[in-house]
Amino acid sequence: MxxxxxxxxxxxxxxxxxxxxxxxxxxxxxxxxxxxxxxxxxxxxxxxxxxxxxxxxxxxxxxxxxxxxxxxxxxxxxxxxxxxxxxxxxxxxxxxxxxxxxxxxxxxxxxxxxxxxxxxxxxxxxxxxxxxxxxxxxxxxxxxxxxxxxxxxxxxxxxxxxxxxxxxxxxxxxxxxxxxxxxxxxxxxxxxxxxxxxxxxxxxxxxxxxxxxxxxxxxxxxxxTDEPCHFKTNTVRRRHPHRQVDEPWFSLLLNQSDILGAKGLYGRNNAIFTLALACYASELSHDSCFDILNRFNLRLHLPISTNELKKTIRSAYSGTYQAASRAFVIPLLQQWVSSTLTAKELFGNPNWVKTKQPRASRKNSFLSEWKADFTAFLMRKTSTKTPFLQTTQACISDALSIPSRSLAKLLRLMQAAGEIVLHTRRGRNGGLSIAHRSVLALSVIQDKQATAKDFFYRVVAILAEAPVYRPRRYAPSPFRHASRSTHLRGHTSSALGRAPTVAGNRH
Missing domain, CATH: 3.90.920 (DNA primase, PRIM domain)
Known part of the structure; x- marks a missing residue:
């Protein structure tokens, strides 16, 4: 009802x-x-x-x-x-x-x-x-x-x-x-x-x-969060006073000139107000803050008026706020400087930031990169009408150039995280049946007879029934032969048509 x-x-x-x-x-x-x-x-x-x-x-x-x-x-x-x-x-x-x-x-x-x-x-x-x-x-x-x-x-x-x-x-x-x-x-x-x-x-x-x-x-x-957060208000005395204007993010933002103002974005006014709060927290005088931000405002392609700039600085120096919040600084810099910036780069020493080499210049790949390759491969091979891909581990390994052991580990981790639904069949005609959760859920949504509530219960039923993927560690491998489609279609339809039997389980 x-x-x-x-x-x-x-x-x-x-x-x-x-x-x-x-x-x-x-x-x-x-x-x-x-x-x-x-x-x-x-x-x-x-x-x-x-x-x-x-x-x-x-x-x-x-x-x-x-x-x-x-x-x-x-x-x-x-x-x-x-x-x-x-x-x-x-x-x-x-x-x-x-x-x-x-x-x-x-x-x-x-x-x-x-x-x-x-x-x-x-x-x-x-x-x-x-x-x-x-x-x-x-x-x-x-x-x-x-x-x-x-x-x-x-x-x-x-x-x-x-x-x-x-x-x-x-x-x-x-x-x-x-x-x-x-x-x-x-x-x-x-x-x-x-x-x-x-x-x-x-x-x-x-x-x-x-x-x-x-x-x-x-x-x-x-x-x-990618930074330590303890939600405490206790202050600690420092031998050397910490100033926000000395942090890397302040100079990075101050050198940007293409910041625009738009609804739903951390735009021009947010940038000026954040810089003004950093000046206030660093105990700069009101006149010094105005000189810094006035030069910043004049470099912008679309600057604000002088009266609005003075009003923004006056609001930052009113005492209502203490300092520029990291919750605003990080997305603001990611919006206008670089989307890959992290808290360590913005608030720490940028000269000691360790970055990984481009993938093309490396011999090996990270597991996250193989995961992205496999997800894209699975999305290309499946659709809402045929959400399950029938293949073998050897075929995936050859198509994506992923070592067999690394692929087995990747499939096991993705299944444990609930990102894929995987079924195996051993024997002469054994193989893998893999479906991405989003594609499988969309196939249920498109079913005209499925209500919004049944959608979640059916997806939960599928995830609950999927066995843990444990590849065999001895030869011969059961994944070197194509699987039969009749077994997959029968198993898929039964999984989509059943609701979980555990009473009182809410998700």
Whole structure:
């Protein structure tokens, strides 16, 4: 049964609002006796949101009275909400310092003109590889918004020195960087700001079973970063003061002149503001910072106005921010300097960075390079109509020039990681039946009789039934003969037609 908007909104908000209105309630005429709860903000259109003309909502009843009245909202709950004018038009309070509880991480993906189109099924496939599924996907005018809802909200309290906000930002940044590898993710939007609101015309996918605790997201995020991250606020005294203007990234960014400004990119204004924060953290004077950034701005092909430059520097020196964040520095340099830059190159000594030689000048290849060759080979040989490739280990080894032992190790690692589905058959007519998970999942999606929920259960069933690939270590090899297609077709159809039998297993 299709979930209602009330169910979706209640799942996201996690009891952060009152159930009923305090005044003028249609269900409870008397004021309800409930503990004081938080508030969210809604807007009726994007132009009104730009002007700050919104509505403060403190109860779930007020939110669901007009299901399609609002276009934007704040899915995370704030301590309070108020207005700055007497007619209650301009809202105030949706700031990071006023956050009460974090309910979800959001990823905003925009389909830019000229880029390869995609749909919500592609996002679900990428999430399947991630191992953490989105709870909600909304269709927007330019793309999609994904909501990864926490099983329990992360409360922002003064007892922890509001540290949960900093940790949640790092998790959200890691999540966006993961999807940015294959999709045009808007990396500049606020991590806990305004998003689209669920409506009757934009809900593409919703499954309340896909909710994960904050600790699981934290463990995943720690594995994604390429730098040590301890999420501690303790400061350590240094014998020599550390200045951000002396780090390699500062000079690399300062020498760029082709930085442009565009929505969804770390562009020109972000670069100037980041450089200004580095000057402020390095204790440079306001005038020195202006001289440095004014020369930088004049070198740009499309510079900003002097008044806007002064306003940006004044904001950086206001004391609200402490220093340039690495979460912004790394993607900013990867966007405009080089996409292969790492944290060690940007914040360490660039003269001691060890780089690998080009593949053409090396005798041996890395396992990751063989993996890329094999994946491309498998994609060329298969399709959604015939997702399984019937071949032998010797044929693959000859086609890709991969040693037999290295190929066996590669297949075993890819199967253990769930990237491929592999079946073997021994004997005179033995061989391999290999399918890439994405191709196999797309073949199930294209089945008109498969629903969105059955899609995941069927893929899980296939992955669960696949035996571990263990090649024989003695001759004669059973992989030197072609396999019969009849056995493969029968096995494939049975795997796609069965659902997992383990009760209560959620993925």
């Amino acid at each position: 299709k979930p209602t908007l009330e169910t979706i909104e209640a799942t996201i908000l996690h009891s952060g609002l009152r159930n009923n209105k305090f005044k003028n309630s249609h269900t409870h005429p008397q004021p309800p006796i409930e503990a004081t709860k938080g508030a969210i903000f809604t807007w009726r259109s994007k132009p009104k949101m730009t002007l700050g003309q919104g509505v403060v909502i403190t109860s779930l009843e007020a939110l669901i009275q007009s299901p399609d009245e609002y276009t934007h909202w704040t899915p995370n709950v704030y301590c309070y909400g108020t207005y700055t004018d007497k007619v209650h038009h301009i809202t105030q309070g949706h700031t990071e310092s006023n956050l009460k509880q974090i309910n979800a991480f959001t990823v905003d993906i925009d389909i830019a003109p000229g880029t390869e189109p995609f749909n919500s099924n592609d996002l679900l496939l990428e999430s399947l590889t991630l191992g953490l599924m989105p709870t909600l996907i909304l269709k927007t005018t330019r793309g999609y918004q994904m909501f990864f809802i926490l099983s329990e909200p992360a409360y922002v309290t003064s007892h922890s020195n509001f540290r949960v906000v900093a940790v949640a930002k790092k998790i959200s940044q890691s999540l966006r960087q993961y999807f940015a590898q294959n999709f045009p993710v808007d990396m500049t939007c606020n991590h806990f700001g305004i998003t689209r609101i669920p409506r009757t015309d934009n809900v593409e996918f919703f499954d309340s079973n896909y909710q994960y605790p904050f600790s699981k997201w934290l463990a995943w995020s720690l594995k994604q």
